[in-house]
Amino acid sequence: MPLILFNKPFQVLCQFSPQDGRSTLADHLDIPGIYPAGRLDADSEGLLLLTDDGRLQHAISHPDRKEAKTYLVQVDGVPDAASLARLQAPLDLGDFVTKPCHAVQIAEPDWLWPRHPPIRARLDQPTSWLAITLKEGKNRQVRRMTAAVGLPTLRLVRSSIGPFSLASHPLMPGEWCQVPGDALAGT
Structure with a gap:
């Protein structure tokens, strides 16, 4: 049962x-017979797990077994302590309330590839980078969270899922590697 780590490029749909x-x-x-265990919207980039094992796919993506996922998020503006606190606390997004998460401001990752097309640049508006780690994954959740605190997302890159990360498995957009399916403890 292979587990594929794939760095999904910007504007690629999570379907075959x-x-x-x-x-x-x-x-x-x-690779015949593999399916994504989770999704990233077309506007998002980064780590995606795929497998040919239905039980493993279910174990990775089932709401009761959600693996922690870290997203690197370039936002329009500069967060203050209050906006970071709001991101970390349960946040009412209208149709659901998020679970508490971890959110910190970080320096722009020096290992990150340039995006094509590039992010728009406005000289009068600074951008910042956040690392947001959560254990849930509703549709466009991170984008909706940052918008709710006044920091619209410009770029979103999933850098890790559970024990797997683009730091430990450096893959450029469109590249993939295979790891043992049992590498996820408890699956």
Whole structure:
């Protein structure tokens, strides 16, 4: 049961079936029978896990077994202590309330690849980087969280899922590697 670590590029859809000329996982992975364990929206980049084992896929993505995920987030503006505290506390997003998470301001990661197309630059508005770690993953949750505290997301890169990270498995966008499926403890 292989477990594939894939660095999903910007604007790639998390599906294998064709979609109106859009880039999909099939453009990058030619491994029969694998499926993503979780998703990243097209506007997000970074680590995605795929497997051919339905039980493992379920174990990784089931809400009761959510692995911690860390996202590197470039935001429009500079966070203050109050906005970081709001991100970390349960945050009411209207249709659900987030669970507490960990959110800190970080320096721009020096290992991060340039995005194509690049993020827009406004000379009159600074940007900042945050590292947000959570154990849930609702649709566009991180983007909605940062917007709710007045820091719209400009770029979102998932850097880790559970024990796997792009720091320990350096992959450029579109690259992948295989690790043992039992590398996730308790699956």
